[in-house]
């Protein structure tokens with residue numbers, strides 16, 4: 001199993017002050033949530049953690065190596081990303097697309113083995129897309145495309161799974177399903193880092209939270225200690241009502257509560 005660690009990390013957002021340097025470690029089995037308003041830098045942070053963007057300062061360390069010193073293929077054997085924007089314009093079938101997750105493990109002229117195909121089929125089964133193997137990707141609905149992106153990341157059998165709003169476009173059933181899949185992955189030892197907009201979802205599925213403010217300030221820690229109403233109100237610049245249901249904290253915006 002692997003760990004992903006930031007050391008004195010400042011993400012590079014043009015024109016923004018450095019803010020808080022990030023020092024945290026996503027340990028095997030932990031689910032981290034990154035919360036913040038639009039434009040706070042959640043996606044930039046996720047891409048920096050994936051080694052797809054250079055930090056302004058500091059470094060991201062995968063096991064004992066700085067990402068910047070690793071080849072992309074070596075990173076991809078350990079770390080998968082579920083992107084917010086779909087990059088599936090290529091007119092392949094669902095099975096061909098999910099098999100892209102096996103590419104880090106293949107040499108340039110290799111073809112996928114029966115094991116690779118079995119892993120891909122299992123990933124499609126996990127996201128309930130087993131009947132769609134031969135469908136062209138450009139005929140899928142938004143939610144199906146999202147589940148395909150998740151299956152492709154699972155097919156990479158990553159130790160570290162980074163997801164940018166992985167429940168985007170999903171109906172309630174599939175939101176729950178995806179979170180169950182992510183939890184199961186975490187139980188197997190995968191470290192998971194997710195950008196999330198839904199506070200209640202974050203409260204239910206994360207062990208650790210990082211709050212990222214548009215100024216670049218940030219704080220992080222155990223989910224329970226970070227889900228403090230005044231801190232969240234400051235984060236989103238929105239007054240919140242808080243209640244508890246079955247031992248679970250629920251947050252709702254105050255302004256919509258009485259027709260305002």
Ligand SMILES: Nc1ncnc2c1ncn2[C@@H]1O[C@H](COP(=O)(O)OP(=O)(O)OP(=O)(O)O)[C@@H](O)[C@H]1O
Pocket residue numbers: 013014036037038039040041042043044045
């Ligand atoms: N290449 C770039 N050049 C200039 N500004 C950029 C660039 N990339 C991102 N930004 C800016 O950096 C800020 C952070 O963007 P980012 O996408 O990381 O935010 P986010 O928290 O993920 O937002 P959202 O919740 O809207 O997805 C935004 O203000 C964005 O406009």
